[in-house]
Amino acid sequence: MTPNAASSPAVLTLKDITRRRAGRRAVENLNLELHAGQVLGLLGVNGAGKSTTLSMIAGALRPDSGDILLNGRDFLEYPELACQRLGWLPERAPLWAELTVSEHLDAHGQLRGITGKRLRDARHAIVERLELQPLARRLAGVLSQGQRQRLGLACALLHRPALLVLDEPANALDPVQVAALRALIREQAAAGTAVILSTHLLAEVTAVCDRVAILHEGTLRHDGPVGVDDHAALERTFFDIAMSGDASLAHAA
Amino acid sequence: MSQAWAGTFAVARLEWRRLIMRPLAWLLAAMTLAWLAWNFTLMMGAFLASQIQRAALPDGPGFTDLVAVPLLAQLAQLAFLVVPLLTMSVIAGERRNGTLPLLFAAGLPASRIVLGKYLAVVGWLLLWLLLTLAMPLVLAHLSRLDWGKLAAATLGLALMLATLAALGVACSTFASHPAIAAAAALILTLMLWSVNFGAQMAGINGGAVNWLAMSTHLQALLRGLVSTTDVIWFLLLVILSLTLATHRLAADRERN
Numbered sequence: 433m434t435p436n437a438a439s440s441p442a443v444l445t446l447k448d449i450t451r452r453r454a455g456r457r458a459v460e461n462l463n464l465e466l467h468a469g470q471v472l473g474l475l476g477v478n479g480a481g482k483s484t485t486l487s488m489i490a491g492a493l494r495p496d497s498g499d500i501l502l503n504g505r506d507f508l509e510y511p512e513l514a515c516q517r518l519g520w521l522p523e524r525a526p527l528w529a530e531l532t533v534s535e536h537l538d539a540h541g542q543l544r545g546i547t548g549k550r551l552r553d554a555r556h557a558i559v560e561r562l563e564l565q566p567l568a569r570r571l572a573g574v575l576s577q578g579q580r581q582r583l584g585l586a587c588a589l590l591h592r593p594a595l596l597v598l599d600e601p602a603n604a605l606d607p608v609q610v611a612a613l614r615a616l617i618r619e620q621a622a623a624g625t626a627v628i629l630s631t632h633l634l635a636e637v638t639a640v641c642d643r644v645a646i647l648h649e650g651t652l653r654h655d656g657p658v659g660v661d662d663h664a665a666l667e668r669t670f671f672d673i674a675m676s677g678d679a680s681l682a683h684a685a
Numbered sequence: 686m687s688q689a690w691a692g693t694f695a696v697a698r699l700e701w702r703r704l705i706m707r708p709l710a711w712l713l714a715a716m717t718l719a720w721l722a723w724n725f726t727l728m729m730g731a732f733l734a735s736q737i738q739r740a741a742l743p744d745g746p747g748f749t750d751l752v753a754v755p756l757l758a759q760l761a762q763l764a765f766l767v768v769p770l771l772t773m774s775v776i777a778g779e780r781r782n783g784t785l786p787l788l789f790a791a792g793l794p795a796s797r798i799v800l801g802k803y804l805a806v807v808g809w810l811l812l813w814l815l816l817t818l819a820m821p822l823v824l825a826h827l828s829r830l831d832w833g834k835l836a837a838a839t840l841g842l843a844l845m846l847a848t849l850a851a852l853g854v855a856c857s858t859f860a861s862h863p864a865i866a867a868a869a870a871l872i873l874t875l876m877l878w879s880v881n882f883g884a885q886m887a888g889i890n891g892g893a894v895n896w897l898a899m900s901t902h903l904q905a906l907l908r909g910l911v912s913t914t915d916v917i918w919f920l921l922l923v924i925l926s927l928t929l930a931t932h933r934l935a936a937d938r939e940r941n
Contacts, residue, residue, distance in 0.1 A: 487786060490786070490789075490790040491789055491790050491792060492785075492786030492787075492789040492790050492938070493786075493789075493938060494938050494939050511792035511793070511794065512688055512792050513792065514790060514791070514792035515688070515692075515791055515792035515793075516792075518790070520787075520790045522783070522786060522787070524783070526782055526783035526784045526786070526787065527784065528699070528703055528782070528784055529782070530702070530703045530706035530707060531699075531702060531703065531706070535702060539695070539698070539699045539702070540787075540791075542691075542694075542695035542698060542699070543692065543695045543696070543699070543787075543788070543791040543793070544791055544792075545688055545691055545692070545695075547691075587787075
């Protein structure tokens with residue numbers, strides 16, 4: 433995190449976000465703030481509400497109540513904010529199987545209003561940064577899961593967003609690619625991008641995040657700083673929260 | 686160009702690219718154009734064989750009535766099957782692939798997503814119509830074409846294809862699976878075509894049921910009669926279908 437990140441205006445503010453899914457409350461009265469250069473790790477067991485929260489932040493899902501502010505402006509009133517300021521890598525990196533890697537980047541750029549030389553330059557830069565040159569002409573439908581993740585990440589970063597939302601980005605990546613991903617997240621944060629990283633891996637959080645939020649049954653149970661040496665403490669906090677009210681999990685542990 | 690229109694065209698470009706990369710679109714184009722070319726050859730043969738008889742009738746049917754318009758009428762019949770297959774995946778396929786949220790996350794309103802996808806499909810269908818139309822047009826210098834009648838028939842076909850595309854996009858928006866979308870679009874368009882058959886069999890011509898039927902409006906245009914009522918009927922159906930599709934897609938963001 434940059435030294436004065438917390439004192440800068442919030443890039444993202446969630447105010448009392450609530451959302452019901454499949455007849456139950458997936459997220460309830462969630463409040464969060466994220467500043468430029470911060471990397472927030474979002475932890476929680478399956479069904480805790482992480483992906484629902486990220487989908488709402490990305491604009492793919494509407495909250496039932498509450499406000500989402502990007503740079504202090506209501507995201508629902510100004511949908512173009514999402515277009516310009518937000519990059520999202522959804523879980524399992526959904527792609528259009530019929531498009532090549534290059535065409536994917538072009539499509540994402542055009543959807544976000546980038547065209548011509550600006551688009552070519554942005555595509556060139558991100559292809560180089562994520563080492564996608566050998567895959568440029570390959571159809572997305574034939575990529576391995578790791579390659580899909582990299583392409584999804586490239587699409588999320590193409591327009592240099594102020595807020596990067598990553599839903600389990602390390603899925604299916606090999607250890608070398610995980611290390612490269614961590615370096616990339618740190619690099620983005622150093623450049624002033626606010627990053628939210630949803631993951632199941634506690635080690636992922638302690639390695640790259642400077643803050644951690646733990647969701648359980650749709651509510652925020654913990655929000656605090658975290659560092660590389662905090663793995664044991666984070667593990668304790670996580671399991672305390674995860675096992676509260678879940679007897680089966682407690683029994684299994 | 687405003688950002689909303691830029692988004693619409695970006696969706697249209699994306700859908701067009703996906704469309705031309707799918708083997709189904711090529712297969713449909715190749716099979717239907719081969720079928721139409723074969724029928725065109727047969728109709729030409731019959732037209733040439735009847736030349737002597739027709740010479741005795743100075744005001745009798747010509748090349749436009751016996752070849753060009755019947756060819757377009759065959760295209761209309763094929764469209765009932767082709768359009769649902771072409772439109773079935775536009776939204777239902779995106780929903781199944783999990784790529785629909787990517788379009789929402791780009792800040793595009795549902796109306797722009799629907800319109801962009803619709804424009805791409807209509808573009809493909811107009812190209813299909815032009816390739817079919819090219820068959821009689823290459824013989825235009827050898828025969829006497831009734832340009833007015835051909836223009837009216839082409840307008841009718843273009844309106845029909847635009848309407849079927851809008852219905853197909855709407856069905857794809859409501860369906861959870863592309864196959865269901867295709868079946869729904871086929872049933873809906875066939876119902877719309879034949880809604881007045883019962884009334885006609887009972888000897889009732891005219892009235893509201895006849896006005897509802899697509900056949901009433903297309904057949905008038907194929908005969909060379911362009912009326913504002915027919916054009917408005919097609920446009921109303923396009924607007925209604927796209928509006929329903931937009932509302933359903935917007936609800937996806939609220940519902941899922």
